[in-house]
Amino acid sequence: MNLRFSLDEPESFGSLPRQLEAARTVAKLGLAQIFKEFTPVLAGTIPLAIDLPESDLDILCFAPDLRIFAAHCQKLAPKLTDYRERQMVLRGIPSFVESGRFENFELEIFAQPVPVPEQWGYRHLLIEARLLKLVGEPLRLRIIELKQAGLKTEPAFAHCLQLPGDPYAALLELETLDDEQLRELIEH
Structure with missing residues (x-):
C-alpha cells in the first residue's frame, strides 16, 4: 500500500x-x-x-x-x-x-x-489503513465507538481484532500478513 x-x-x-x-x-x-x-x-x-x-x-x-x-x-x-x-x-x-x-x-x-516510514506511528497508520480498507465502515464505526468510550486508537484496533498483549506491538505484527491472511484474522 x-x-x-x-x-x-x-x-x-x-x-x-x-x-x-x-x-x-x-x-x-x-x-x-x-x-x-x-x-x-x-x-x-x-x-x-x-x-x-x-x-x-x-x-x-x-x-x-x-x-x-x-x-x-x-x-x-x-x-x-x-x-x-x-x-x-x-x-x-x-x-x-x-x-x-x-x-x-x-x-x-x-x-x-x-x-x-520506520517509526511506529507511521507503521500503525499503514496497518490501520489496510484494516479499514479490508473491513470498511463497520470497523471504522466500531473504532470510533471504542475511542468515544475512552480507548486510544491502537488499543481499539487490538480490541476489535482480539490481539493479545501490548496493542502497539501486536498491531505491528500484522504488517507482514498479506490481505488474505488479514481477512482470515478478521473473520475469526
Whole structure:
C-alpha cells in the first residue's frame, strides 16, 4: 500500500470536512515549509477518518539531530497557544515532541532520528489503513465507538481484532500478513 500523507500534498489528507480543515490548518501554519527538511507526514486518526472532535493533528518527522529539530520548532512556537516541548526516550529511541493549540486543533509534532516510514506511528497508520480498507465502515464505526468510550486508537484496533498483549506491538505484527491472511484474522 502506497499511502502518502505528506504535508506538501494536503489533498492526500482526505476530502471530509475535518480532513479539509486539517489541510487548511497545516497550510496556514506553514508546517510544510518549517519542517521541510524533516520529511513531515500527517499521521494519526484524521487521515483515516476515525478521529473524534478533540483529536489532534499528529505530524511525524525524521530528525537525525534533535537539537536542530528543536530549533526549527521555535519558528512555530509563537503561533501556538499552550506551547510545550519535551524530550523523552521511547522504546530506546531518543524522541522530541512539540505540542500546542492553533484554532480548532491541538497539534503534536513528533520527531525521532529514525526515518518516518520506520517509526511506529507511521507503521500503525499503514496497518490501520489496510484494516479499514479490508473491513470498511463497520470497523471504522466500531473504532470510533471504542475511542468515544475512552480507548486510544491502537488499543481499539487490538480490541476489535482480539490481539493479545501490548496493542502497539501486536498491531505491528500484522504488517507482514498479506490481505488474505488479514481477512482470515478478521473473520475469526
